[in-house]
Amino acid sequence: MIERLGVMVRSQKVIVFCSVILALFLLITIFAPWIAPHDPNLVNVTAKLQGSSLAYPLGTDHLGRCTLSRILYGARTSLGFATLIFISSLSIGLIIGLIAGYKGGWVDQALMRFADGVMAFPDLLLVLGLVGIWGAGLRQVLIALIFVQWVYYARIIRGVVLSLKEQSYITAAKISGSSQWKIIMKHIIPNVLPPLAIMATLEMGWAIMHLSSMSFLGLGVQPPIPEWGAMIHEGKSYIRTNPLLMVYPGLMIMLVVVTFNLLGETLSERFGLNTDNKEGRVK
Amino acid sequence: MSLLQVTEVSYSYNFKMPFQSKDPSKNVLQNISFAIEAGTCLGLLGTSGAGKSTLGKVILGIQRPQHGKVLFQGHDIYNADKITKRKIRRNLQAVFQDSYSSVNPRMTAESIISEPLDNYEKLTLTEKRKTVISLLERVGLSERDAKKYPHQFSGGQLQRINIARAIALKPMLIVLDESVSSLDRVTQSLILELLNELKIDFGLSYLFITHDIKAAFSISDHLGVLENGELIECYDSKAQFFESKHPVVKRMSDSMLAEHPRDRSLTV
Numbered sequence: 446m447i448e449r450l451g452v453m454v455r456s457q458k459v460i461v462f463c464s465v466i467l468a469l470f471l472l473i474t475i476f477a478p479w480i481a482p483h484d485p486n487l488v489n490v491t492a493k494l495q496g497s498s499l500a501y502p503l504g505t506d507h508l509g510r511c512t513l514s515r516i517l518y519g520a521r522t523s524l525g526f527a528t529l530i531f532i533s534s535l536s537i538g539l540i541i542g543l544i545a546g547y548k549g550g551w552v553d554q555a556l557m558r559f560a561d562g563v564m565a566f567p568d569l570l571l572v573l574g575l576v577g578i579w580g581a582g583l584r585q586v587l588i589a590l591i592f593v594q595w596v597y598y599a600r601i602i603r604g605v606v607l608s609l610k611e612q613s614y615i616t617a618a619k620i621s622g623s624s625q626w627k628i629i630m631k632h633i634i635p636n637v638l639p640p641l642a643i644m645a646t647l648e649m650g651w652a653i654m655h656l657s658s659m660s661f662l663g664l665g666v667q668p669p670i671p672e673w674g675a676m677i678h679e680g681k682s683y684i685r686t687n688p689l690l691m692v693y694p695g696l697m698i699m700l701v702v703v704t705f706n707l708l709g710e711t712l713s714e715r716f717g718l719n720t721d722n723k724e725g726r727v728k
Numbered sequence: 729m730s731l732l733q734v735t736e737v738s739y740s741y742n743f744k745m746p747f748q749s750k751d752p753s754k755n756v757l758q759n760i761s762f763a764i765e766a767g768t769c770l771g772l773l774g775t776s777g778a779g780k781s782t783l784g785k786v787i788l789g790i791q792r793p794q795h796g797k798v799l800f801q802g803h804d805i806y807n808a809d810k811i812t813k814r815k816i817r818r819n820l821q822a823v824f825q826d827s828y829s830s831v832n833p834r835m836t837a838e839s840i841i842s843e844p845l846d847n848y849e850k851l852t853l854t855e856k857r858k859t860v861i862s863l864l865e866r867v868g869l870s871e872r873d874a875k876k877y878p879h880q881f882s883g884g885q886l887q888r889i890n891i892a893r894a895i896a897l898k899p900m901l902i903v904l905d906e907s908v909s910s911l912d913r914v915t916q917s918l919i920l921e922l923l924n925e926l927k928i929d930f931g932l933s934y935l936f937i938t939h940d941i942k943a944a945f946s947i948s949d950h951l952g953v954l955e956n957g958e959l960i961e962c963y964d965s966k967a968q969f970f971e972s973k974h975p976v977v978k979r980m981s982d983s984m985l986a987e988h989p990r991d992r993s994l995t996v
Contacts (some may be wrong), residue, residue, distance in 0.1 A: 613830040620788060621844035621893065622817050635834050 446537075454597060464707035474520045475533040483511035485518040485671045494687050506676075506690055507683060515671040516693055522672040524701070526587060527652040529658050534591045534652075535645055539637075540596020543629060545599065546606025557603065558597040568593050569658065576664050586665040590655055594648065601644055643716060647709030657698050673698050729802050730763035731933050732787065732901055737761070739779075739786055756782045757793065758957045764901065769927065769934040771948030773941060773980065779957040780937045782958030784905040787935060788822055789813075795855035800901075818848055821894040825906035827886035831878045837864070837889050838874040844896045863892040867922060889920070895926060901933045908943055920946050941984050953977050 454461045473480065482502070489509035496504045503512040545556040563571070575589035609615065609632070618628050657674030659665035666672035668679065673694040680690030734895065739757040750983050756779045764770045774780045785791040787798055789805045798805050800816045808816060820846075824830045831840050840858050847852060867888040877919050878886060887907065894902050904923070908916045924947060926932055944951060951963045955976045963969045970981050 560861070591791050613824040613826055613831045616785075617788060617822070617824065617830050617893070618832075618843065619790060620820070622814065622847035623843060627847075632832050636832070725873070 459707060459711045463704050463711070466700070466704045467708070470520060470524065470704075473517055474524050477517040477521055481511070481517045481718035483514045485510060485514040486669050487511070494683065496689075498585045500693060503693055504687070504689060506679065512676075512690065512693060515676060516673070516697055519671040519673045519694060520523040520697070522666055522670055523653055523657060523674070523698070526666070527581075527656050530587060530590045530594060530652040530656065531645065531649050533647075534594035535598050535641070537591070537595040539572060539641070541595065541600055542599040542602025543606055543633065543637075547610065547625075547629065547633070549607075549610075553603070556599070560599055563593065564600075568655065570657065572659065573662075573664075576659070581664045583666055586656070586659045590652065590659070594652065597648065598641070598644065601640065602637055605640055606633060609633055609636055639716065643709060643712045646705055646712060650705035650709070653698065653705070654702050730799075731801060732764040732767040732935075733797075733799040733802075734763070734787065735761050735797045735799070737783075737786060737793045737798065739782055739791065739793040742783075756957050759990065760796070760954075760957075760959045762952060762959060762962065764933055766900065766925075766933055766934060767931055768949040769936055771936045771938065771942055771944035771951045772954055773938065773951060774954035778954045780939075780954055781822075781905055783954065784822070784903045784935065784937050788820060788903055789817065816935060818844075818897050819900040820903070821897065821899040821901075822903040822905060823887070823890045823894050823907040825909055827890055827910070828878065830890050830996060831886060831991055833878050836875050836877055837869075837881070840878075840889060841892045841896055843891060848897055860892075861898070863896055864889075866895075866926075867892045868918075884911055884919065887911065887915075887919055891919075891922065891926070891946050895932070898930060899932070901935065903935045903937065905937045906939070907936075909938060909940055916943060917946075923947060941980060953980070 482500075487510060489505070491509065492501070492505050493507055493509040493664055494505060495501055495509075498504070501511050501513070504514070506512055506515070541556055541560075545553040566574075571593050572586070575592065578588070579585040615628060615632055618632055619657050623631070644685045656665055657672070657677075660672050660674030661678045663675075663678055666675045668675060676694040677691045680687070680694070737760045738755055740755045762770065762785065772780055772783070782791065785978055788876050789798075792806050800820060803812050803816060805813070805816050805820075838857070838860050841863055842856055845859060847858055857874075860874060862872065863874055869885060869888055869892075873881070873885075878889075881889065890907075907923075908919050911919060920943060927934065927947075932948065935974070936944060936947055945966055949964075951966075951969055952959055953961050953969075953974075953976065961972055961974055961977060963972070969977065972978065972981070
């Protein structure tokens with residue numbers, strides 16, 4: 446058992462390394478209230494803008510709140526909402542992609558032309574536009590991000606379904622008397638999942654990055670809720686005197702996004718998912 | 729009443745898209761009529777692109793023809809009510825050319841073969857397992873193969889699994905669409921032997937679609953030649969096929985090398 450684990454660690458270094466880091470982040474997210482030394486929202490103006498000390502390992506911000514606690518709790522908001530975006534857009538994309546690919550004809554045409562329309566805009570611009578129309582706020586930002594994100598899933602899934610549909614085993618299943626529903630559940634979805642899982646890893650980085658960007662612009666998560674992008678936003682007034690206030694949350698975002706992307710790229714290289722059509726997309 | 733009666737079937741692939749004014753449709757099948765009697769095998773010969781596979785799909789009820797009717801035991805398979813359609817579906821099975829892509833790579837042999845059983849018969853797990861094993865044995869595989877995945881089989885073995893799936897419901901007609909064409913000669917003859925046995929044991933009828941004249945001869949009771957979507961001639965025996973004066977048929981029979989070099993034509 447241990448021997449086999451050793452072989453796996455040696456042969457899949459990058460995958461194991463990334464998985465360990467992501468597992469650590471998961472633990473932080475779950476156990477934040479137990480690890481954090483202070484209440485992340487506890488204001489202590491007498492101790493504002495302090496450097497590292499025993500009581501405040503990463504110092505305090507302009508309201509005297511513990512930076513470390515805010516980063517730990519911030520993992521909950523940043524990763525939690527990113528997961529929400531990712532699961533919602535994946536589900537919508539999966540359903541639309543399945544319908545478009547399986548039904549074909551004008552249904553496919555209509556759905557895909559709409560998707561093309563969404564993809565024609567740069568992601569961030571479209572999100573900003575939508576939030577501009579709907580007004581700032583966490584809910585609006587989440588909906589806008591999901592609206593931009595699902596099309597990428599839908600496109601990939603449609604492509605996979607189209608190629609699967611040509612396989613003789615789908616025809617054979619029809620001839621065996623299987624219903625459409627059964628064919629989708631038994632023959633199509635199991636064969637769509639592997640490329641989808643790889644893609645999801647790549648898209649998770651995107652979701653974290655964009656949610657934080659929106660919060661940084663002051664549109665997403667509102668103060669005083671701790672969130673990495675919002676923390677950078679709050680710290681930017683002190684960039685000359687206390688630059689570390691921006692560096693710490695920035696490092697966290699970078700670490701998570703890079704890890705997700707590295708894992709996704711490695712997986713897609715190893716298991717051959719064609720990600721060419723996503724070139725030029727800002728990660 | 730014939731088991732299967734095809735009358736004046738025409739089919740064209742028209743890729744009609746919105747905003748497209750004229751579709752360049754071409755008839756893949758034109759006015760095809762023939763019949764298959766119960767317990768017999770009709771061999772359908774044709775070169776590539778003659779419309780053989782399309783005809784197979786039309787008969788299987790997957791592609792509705794623009795004109796004409798396909799009658800199965802007197803029921804129009806495209807206009808029957810739901811219950812009749814389901815009954816016809818059960819009695820009309822198929823084995824395709826590509827044995828690898830005919831099976832879902834994520835399913836075991838057992839679940840592949842039991843798919844039609846799940847759809848039509850309410851069997852307990854032990855009954856189903858028993859049926860699957862007896863089917864596996866019938867097609868020349870063993871109980872050990874039940875838990876294997878498609879990548880663990882060879883092409884010939886996979887084709888046996890496809891045959892097992894096709895006969896699982898004891899159908900009346902099986903459409904064999906180039907079923908032995910991608911196999912080597914030895915495997916081909918073994919599979920043809922198996923098909924011949926099954927035909928007698930289960931009282932099956934076949935529509936044997938192929939470009940391989942020798943394979944068609946070894947299994948068919950009647951022959952038809954399809955060219956450019958038209959059924960040009962039908963024969964009741966091998967001799968009739970060779971006596972044909974039709975240029976397409978002549979070229980076909982000439983392309984078949986005689987067994988002895990002395991008999992080979994020099995013009996080919």
